[in-house]
Amino acid sequence: MASLKITKKHNRHLNNPFPSNPKTLPCIHGNLLFDSQSVPSEQIYDIGKDFQLNWSSKNGGSLCIFHKSQPSRSMWSTVPGRSFVSAAVAETEIEESRGSFVIKDRDIRLICNHQTIDNIRTIDPSDIVLHANNQDFTSFSNVMDQESQHKGIQLPALLITGKIFCVKKRKISIQSSDSIEKQPSTNAKYWMLFDQKNNNQIGFQVKLAKPKMEYRQKLSPRTYSYRAFASKFGRIRRLRVGFSRYFSRKRGIITVSPAEEENVVMKNERVPDFNRICITYSSEKSEKFYGFGEQFSHMDFKGKRVPIFVQEQGIGRGDQPITFAANLVSYRAGGDESTTYAPSPFYMTSKMRSLYLEGYNYSVFDLTKDDSIQIQIHGDLVEGRILHGNSPTEHIEQFTENIGSPQKLHDWIISGAVVGHGNSPTELIEHFTETIGRPQKLPDWIISGAVVGLQGGTETVRHVWKELQAQETPVSAFWLQDWVGQRKTVIGSQLWWNWEVDSNRYSGWRQLIKDLGAQDIKVMTYCNPCLALMDKKPNAKRNLFEEAMKLDILVKEKNGDPYMVPNTAFDVGMLDLTHPQTESWFKQILQEMVDDGVRGWMADFGEGLPVDACLYSGEDPITAHNRYPELWAKINREFVEEWKSSLVGKEKEDQEEAMVFFMRAGFRNSPKWETQPWFSS
Missing domain, CATH: 3.20.20.80 (Glycosidases)
Structure with a gap:
């Protein structure tokens, strides 16, 4: 199990006025691979009655979700040829001082950055107990069953399955005339479920199985034949399916390895459970990101890393000399551009895209890349929703429709951030409250x-x-x-x-x-x-x-x-x-x-x-x-x-x-x- 280290800084009376930035998990990039025999080259799948997902094998494979009323406008899509699910095992270190927190990723032991798609299938009513006898899938199936009974899941849903993995290679010598190429490969199953929540929201869930490590060994014979080696060590040979040139090819097609590269599974080790899971999907360089709760330093978050953790907002937040003084007398009391009392894992963009996470796990929205977004979640399960709307106003309507709304709406509408269909602010607010309902107003x-x-x-x-x-x-x-x-x-x-x-x-x-x-x-x-x-x-x-x-x-x-x-x-x-x-x-x-x-x-x-x-x-x-x-x-x-x-x-x-x-x-x-x-x- 990956460790957790908590350091208390409450009683330090003199501190570094310029604390360093915390070490964090880097943005993870990997390749997407798929089996051309089990995954079609092109297909559109229904998600509920209002949404569809388009799978295309072009340029290495990608997914795109859209509303049936606007089939030409993407609500959410993956980057062609790149993995969209990845995971890691890392030590968590948290420093705490009187309501101020900093969360660090230490000793990153494992990153599974590559991904396969083994199957894409719709889930009909008869499939709700799908894989009930599969031990790895039982808990995920139960979640889906509970969704059906208690949250009004609308079938058909869509289930994507496959593996995430990483491979490292090194050679060791066993005799003067032989060498073995040792490939420790860690992999884990994943399940990604999309289901319609209402006519403007899609839910998504990602669950990971326990990771497994296998050592696949390959003899490079000089005087001995491969058969002699296998006989000598009494190993059972197994023809393995390999991914041909996955580090260099954009198009991930599974091929069978040649006989001369036949592998032998030597070992199967237990590795710690994943405690980081990442979802990566596409963005545009010009796309502007708004939201993330109560924020003070930026309006547009493109190019930023946004941590979602409730804490003291800080005194100074980078402005000097007040931040210097606050940090000096109380550890990290000055805060920074991301510290806030009221964050929210929700955003909407200038391209009319919107998404939020459910649950309460610590998460980081990495918006530093021009062409992609990566959400890093501390845990091994992710749940969230993708919203459809024609304007930022509609995104806010749909978000608060699910979570509730403040009694005084004007406190939550920031001038300049909300644009949409309507002839006046009053009309916009009327459209807003028409969708989410009008709770009792403030006296x-x-x-x-x-x-x-x-x-x-x-x-x-x-x-x-x-x-x-x-x-x-x-x-x-x-x-x-x-x-x-x-x-x-x-x-x-x-x-x-x-x-x-x-x-x-x-x-x-x-x-x-x-x-x-x-x-x-x-x-x-x-x-x-x-x-x-x-x-x-x-x-x-x-x-x-x-x-x-x-x-x-x-x-x-x-x-x-x-x-x-x-x-x-x-x-x-x-x-x-x-x-x-x-x-x-x-x-x-x-x-x-x-x-x-x-x-x-x-x-x-x-x-x-x-x-x-x-x-x-x-x-x-x-x-x-x-x-x-x-x-x-x-x-x-x-x-x-x-x-x-x-x-x-x-x-x-x-x-x-x-x-x-x-x-x-x-x-x-x-x-x-x-x-x-x-x-x-």
């Missing part, structure tokens, strides 16, 4: 005036409120982060992460909320899924850290102890959002806050799940890291909806009797849950 109160962020306590709020009234400033809400109280630390004043009002700092809390409410001004607060130790807070009514520890709902170390996550000047426990009791417990905390009259809050800190944490669900913490902000958003959103449904009479009908929470961190499906994204400070 008017959140956009009717300023949301004023304040800290300081009751008297400070009343004083500022009076000054704003004198200036006739429209105010929607006061956002009071320090409602929980403040404490002095080595870096200044920080909040007590114990989600209850500090009655000393905010004396007359309920009366303050009531007085502001009389002027249609809401009160918003702050919370996050982390809890601080309360032994040094004199006026704490509850100790939420102790409560969570007794309920056993904190993220754990491998030894079973609560995982104390470093955060600036103090450590905190982090809620295990995969634990079934966490949700109801935290919703009760939100309920007590709302009972006081609070109508909004910031749900912060979804980006910091440690990558070596132990979760109740038992899932891989590296994968769970990207899912954590969605789980955090889901708890908050469910509470908002449950609270609204509990109202009666006029309150329930009043559209302004609604709550808003906003979030810093997110991932692909966050728009489905959060009421408002916050693009950080």
Whole structure:
């Protein structure tokens, strides 16, 4: 098994202000080979009722997917003569420091870069249990079966099978007059499934079998004949099918090796399972790439490598001298052009192509080549979707149709990035929401005036409120982060992460909320899924850290102890959002806050799940890291909806009797849950 190395950099007080770029898996290139006897030279295959795939053996072989309504426009295609599935085994090294992460590929032990296509076939209803008796295929068949039952797979689907492989050659001497050419060949089966999800989306899945290594040996006789050698070592000869000149020929046709190059299989070794899988397909030099979630440094990502991992966005992100200073005092705190709180494995292009990955594995979109794209996924299974649309607007519609949409659409439409059919922005948004549905919009109160962020306590709020009234400033809400109280630390004043009002700092809390409410001004607060130790807070009514520890709902170390996550000047426990009791417990905390009259809050800190944490669900913490902000958003959103449904009479009908929470961190499906994204400070 390939190893995982995690290095903690939390407590380093002096760091390299110019950290080096992490070592990464190179863009993998290989050749595509196929058996002309089992794979036709040209054929079009149906995928569902709306899509087709065209296979052509010209120029080494390629695939092209298109919508039946536009057979001349490619939605997705492979590069002729090149492999489109490849895999590797590499050591993963992760450096972590207070919410900043860098993921490195170390000790790349194996790269299977060449690919064969052994068969292309449509899957009809009678084939759903295809290869059920094939042990290698069972799990993949089960996935396909589940898709059929639960996700509305539309048959026929299309299944491509074959192998990925690599071959290395070296000669060793066995006697003065003989030599053996030893060819360690590693190969693995793959299955690639395409199926229609709806009339504008195709799903794709790629699964790999376990890799196998074989040593094929070939005697170059000088005094002994090949037959004598085979007899001497008691090996069973086997005529092998070889790939003729696959390194030099574009056209990959399988041919039978000549008798004088007959091979003998000497050995079959076990090799580690793949932990990197790559999908490579075609692009154009002039094609512009947009998307990938919340991004700050670029609009067009052609020519870039885009990692998809939730983390701190960084302070400076390359601008000097601020990045220098941030990196110096905290490891990689300056960030770079790719670090972001809310990435998404989704893009659309200027050529009206769009694709996104499902799942939560760490991935890298390599857009550095003029003629191709390579997605590198940490894992051995890939799932995603290819979208069809005539404009970028349609791509966004189709993407959010599947994952959900934010309640306020204009926050997700970036000026200049969206063009499409329509006479006005309003018409574009109408077309957009017509496809994805129109969820309940944000209440008017959140956009009717300023949301004023304040800290300081009751008297400070009343004083500022009076000054704003004198200036006739429209105010929607006061956002009071320090409602929980403040404490002095080595870096200044920080909040007590114990989600209850500090009655000393905010004396007359309920009366303050009531007085502001009389002027249609809401009160918003702050919370996050982390809890601080309360032994040094004199006026704490509850100790939420102790409560969570007794309920056993904190993220754990491998030894079973609560995982104390470093955060600036103090450590905190982090809620295990995969634990079934966490949700109801935290919703009760939100309920007590709302009972006081609070109508909004910031749900912060979804980006910091440690990558070596132990979760109740038992899932891989590296994968769970990207899912954590969605789980955090889901708890908050469910509470908002449950609270609204509990109202009666006029309150329930009043559209302004609604709550808003906003979030810093997110991932692909966050728009489905959060009421408002916050693009950080």
